[in-house]
Amino acid sequence: MLAREIVDETIVLDEGTVLIPSVSRNYQLLQKAETFVSRKMMKTRDAFDMRLLLAEGAVLDEALKAHLNDLVLWRELDAEQIKERIEQITPKLCRAELKSVLPEEVYSSLEVEEFESLRAAVRTLFAEERSTLWTGQLHFEKRRKDRLFCGPTILRIATASANPPSGTHCAGKNDAGS
Numbered sequence: 001m002l003a004r005e006i007v008d009e010t011i012v013l014d015e016g017t018v019l020i021p022s023v024s025r026n027y028q029l030l031q032k033a034e035t036f037v038s039r040k041m042m043k044t045r046d047a048f049d050m051r052l053l054l055a056e057g058a059v060l061d062e063a064l065k066a067h068l069n070d071l072v073l074w075r076e077l078d079a080e081q082i083k084e085r086i087e088q089i090t091p092k093l094c095r096a097e098l099k100s101v102l103p104e105e106v107y108s109s110l111e112v113e114e115f116e117s118l119r120a121a122v123r124t125l126f127a128e129e130r131s132t133l134w135t136g137q138l139h140f141e142k143r144r145k146d147r148l149f150c151g152p153t154i155l156r157i158a159t160a161s162a163n164p165p166s167g168t169h170c171a172g173k174n175d176a177g178s
Contacts, residue, residue: 005064025058033060033125034071042088044097044118048110051121060125082126089119 005027008019023031029050036046060068072082094115099107110117 025053025056026060026064029053029058029125030060030064030067033068036122037072037075037077037082037085042085042093044089044094044115045101047089047118047122048098048102050125051118054121054125079126086119086122086126089115089122091115094118 005024006021007024009022011018011020032046032049032053036042036050039046091111091114094110098110098115102110
């Protein structure tokens with residue numbers, strides 16, 4: 001948890017108001033994005049929550065994007081794998097997982113549009129993320145005994161490219177130390 005992502009929320013009670021420390025919407029968005037790419041079995045609730053948080057103005061600033069970048073690199077995910085996860089947000093799965101937990105008016109509006117706004121929210125979040133990463137080949141090169149890793153700091157560049165920037169060097173790590 002990043003201390004700067006703790007915010008005070010005002011809660012109104014009968015006898016007055018109270019400030020409660022809670023996690024910021026931006027950090028919640030990061031957690032949902034991390035969960036979306038980390039779960040073995042994708043849950044449409046994560047996509048719904050990302051859509052809701054984005055609609056409420058949540059954004060990933062550079063520090064939070066860096067955390068998400070690190071997870072994507074650690075999990076060795078590429079743009080195609082993330083796209084495949086987004087495609088798993090099918091109307092059939094959304095109906096099965098969301099109908100019983102969402103208020104009828106919210107669920108109905110999503111069903112009419114075949115849950116496209118859920119997929120669009122996730123695409124938007126990860127499209128912004130990919131624009132700051134070199135996402136051509138994953139940033140790993142495997143050799144017999146060595147595993148080379150180019151850290152995320154080196155890879156954050158203004159535009160996506162299939163080739164690393166010239167002068168990029170990878171530090172070797174043997175598999176025993178990984």
